[in-house]
Amino acid sequence: MEGPSEIITIFIGQAGTQIANACWELFCLEHGVSPNGSLHQGYYPMDPSMHAFFSETQARKLTPRTLIIDLEPTVIDEIRTGVYKALFNPESLITGKEDASNNFARGYYSIGSEAIVLVLDRVRRIWETCSKPAGFIVFRSISGGTGSGFATLLLEHLSQNYPKTITLDFVVFPSPNIATVIVEPYNAVLTTHGALDHVNCCFLVDNEALYNICARNLDVDCPTYTNLNRLMAQVVSSITASMRFEGAINLSLEELQTNLVPYHRIHFTLATYAPLISPRKAMHSEITTQQITYSCFEPSNQMVSCDPRVGAYTSCCLLYRGDVAPNDVNRTIGSLKGAKSIRFVTWSPTGFKVGINYQPTTTVPGGDLAKSRRTVAMASNNTAIRYRWSMLARKFDLMFQKRAFVHHYVGEGMEEDSFGEACDNVITLIDDYKEVEK
Numbered sequence: 001m002e003g004p005s006e007i008i009t010i011f012i013g014q015a016g017t018q019i020a021n022a023c024w025e026l027f028c029l030e031h032g033v034s035p036n037g038s039l040h041q042g043y044y045p046m047d048p049s050m051h052a053f054f055s056e057t058q059a060r061k062l063t064p065r066t067l068i069i070d071l072e073p074t075v076i077d078e079i080r081t082g083v084y085k086a087l088f089n090p091e092s093l094i095t096g097k098e099d100a101s102n103n104f105a106r107g108y109y110s111i112g113s114e115a116i117v118l119v120l121d122r123v124r125r126i127w128e129t130c131s132k133p134a135g136f137i138v139f140r141s142i143s144g145g146t147g148s149g150f151a152t153l154l155l156e157h158l159s160q161n162y163p164k165t166i167t168l169d170f171v172v173f174p175s176p177n178i179a180t181v182i183v184e185p186y187n188a189v190l191t192t193h194g195a196l197d198h199v200n201c202c203f204l205v206d207n208e209a210l211y212n213i214c215a216r217n218l219d220v221d222c223p224t225y226t227n228l229n230r231l232m233a234q235v236v237s238s239i240t241a242s243m244r245f246e247g248a249i250n251l252s253l254e255e256l257q258t259n260l261v262p263y264h265r266i267h268f269t270l271a272t273y274a275p276l277i278s279p280r281k282a283m284h285s286e287i288t289t290q291q292i293t294y295s296c297f298e299p300s301n302q303m304v305s306c307d308p309r310v311g312a313y314t315s316c317c318l319l320y321r322g323d324v325a326p327n328d329v330n331r332t333i334g335s336l337k338g339a340k341s342i343r344f345v346t347w348s349p350t351g352f353k354v355g356i357n358y359q360p361t362t363t364v365p366g367g368d369l370a371k372s373r374r375t376v377a378m379a380s381n382n383t384a385i386r387y388r389w390s391m392l393a394r395k396f397d398l399m400f401q402k403r404a405f406v407h408h409y410v411g412e413g414m415e416e417d418s419f420g421e422a423c424d425n426v427i428t429l430i431d432d433y434k435e436v437e438k
Contacts, residue, residue: 005134007052007243007253008126009066012151013100015141015172017075020068022229023139024084026237027053027064030244030362036086037061049359052244055129063089065130067122069154071111071146072099094119100145102181104190105412107149116153120161127162134243134253135166137236138199142191143174143184152194159198166253169199170236175208176305176391183405185395186419192389192429193422201257201267203239203379204388205232205303213301217276218368227368234369235271235303238319238361238377247357248326251317259353260381262314265432268385271303272296272378275370282370289328289374290335293318296378297342304388311384312343312437315351322360322374329354345383345437386433393426 011020027033031050032040038061054062064087070076073095079085080093096115100107127133136158140147158167174184181187210231214223218231242250251259261267274292277285296318299307320329333352336342344351361375399405400419410416 005052005132005243005252006055006065006130007134007240008123008130008136009053009064010123010136010138010154011066011068012138012140012154013070013144013147014075015144015147016139017068017070017079018225019139019170019229019232020066021079022226022233023236024064024066024087025364026230026233026362028087029364030237030359031062033062033087035084037063049244049246052240063087064092065126066092067094067119067126068092069094069115069119069150070099071096071107071115071150073097091122091125094122100149102143102183102187103145103408103412104149104152104187105409105414107145107151108153108194109149109413112150112153115150116157119154120157123158133165135168136162137168137170137240139170141172142188143172143181144187147172148187148191152191155195155198166200166257167198168253168257169195169202170232171202171204173204173206173304173388174392175206176388178208183399183408185392185399186405186409188392189396189426190418190422193425196265196425196429199267201261201269203269203271204385205235205271206305209303209305213276213303214368216300217278219278219280220368230364230367231273231369232303234361235273235377238273238321238375239271239379241321241357241359242319242355245357245359247355247359249354249356251319251353251355256317256379259317260315260379262348262381262436263432265429266314266381266436268381270306270308270380270382270385272301272380273303274301274376275372276301277370278368279370282372287372287374289320289324290332292374292376293332293336296376304385306382306384306388308380308382308384309341309343310387311382312345313351314345314348314381314383314436315353316378316380317353317355319355319357319377319379320374321357321376322372324356324374326356329356383433383437386430389426389430389433393423393430396423396426
């Protein structure tokens with residue numbers, strides 16, 4: 001097998017850093033990498049699957065090809081002193097001295113503009129060590145200041161400096177009923193407007209949906225961010241598995257984006273994963289390929305609070321792992337095409353793309369998710385997501401009509417007109433999705 005293309009992962013802000021902890025914990029388990037970067041017995045440094053996410057040091061250790069960035073040091077300092085402190089190159093961990101105070105303008109203009117030069121230099125250094133870079137995968141929440149403002153600034157520069165490179169964006173979207181930050185509608189709308197032209201494909205999740213899955217499906221009494229982030233890490237792992245491991249049908253980063261995104265602006269995708277069952281329940285059931293596939297279309301299994309039945313699919317990528325036979329997949333997709341509840345836009349009547357990867361899913365020992373012989377992650381583009389944008393635009397408008405908190409943004413160098421422009425762009429995005437559904 002030819003070695004895979006290299007992927008550069010970038011985790012931004014407090015949420016991004018906490019997602020990094022969960023992702024690298026899982027990736028290390030999958031590839032047999034110990035917390036100090038050495039390989040467990042039975043794994044080989046020449047194994048090509050390693051090199052999508054890891055690079056090899058002169059000391060024959062493996063280190064993540066990543067940047068973890070926050071404008072204040074507290075959360076990243078926990079990595080510097082934690083279990084994985086010897087895994088990361090110290091230059092991969094970038095912190096400033098003061099945070100963005102949940103303010104897009106601080107992350108984008110004042111504080112962010114001081115940090116961007118160093119970050120771009122670190123990106124360039126990583127890029128230069130790659131022999132065939134496939135692209136960037138960015139992880140962030142868009143509710144706070146760093147994940148919205150600084151991430152937008154960085155994404156702009158990445159698209160200018162690496163114009164032909166694919167950028168995937170994993171975004172923690174504001175939850176419909178729980179607000180962690182009062183001004184999150186401002187931050188989310190401003191970054192959506194600012195980053196829209198600089199991202200190829202964006203996967204949306206929200207904490208409320210993840211929390212409900214952990215509590216309902218995985219029997220977690222009081223889910224914490226660790227539970228939520230580990231669940232998200234499994235989705236990321238499944239979406240990237242075919243870029244790392246051998247399989248019957250593998251998808252590159254480019255193929256994934258090509259199949260999911262019909263028009264550049266229509267690039268916000270839903271993610272689901274199956275089977276979502278706890279180890280206790282798994283002892284009593286053997287789940288078929290058809291069962292796990294159908295469960296991906298259930299609204300309660302979506303990782304963002306969205307009911308796909310009220311919209312239409314433009315495309316679906318079904319990414320299977322483990323003991324999955326192509327014949328079973330073909331039969332399942334044949335039955336899906338006849339299902340009344342699964343509606344595709346008229347101009348994309350057979351919008352299924354399939355990946356089958358032989359590498360079974362790895363689970364964290366003592367974690368919430370059962371180890372299964374076969375799993376599937378579904379990435380789909382569905383027009384129902386426009387209702388989340390509508391809800392966000394409505395919350396934005398309620399605050400902006402009163403000019404509430406606007407002075408905090410203007411005080412950091414932002415023009416007041418930028419608010420109106422950003423909201424107009426999101427409203428145009430909603431109209432774009434309506435147009436696609438016709």
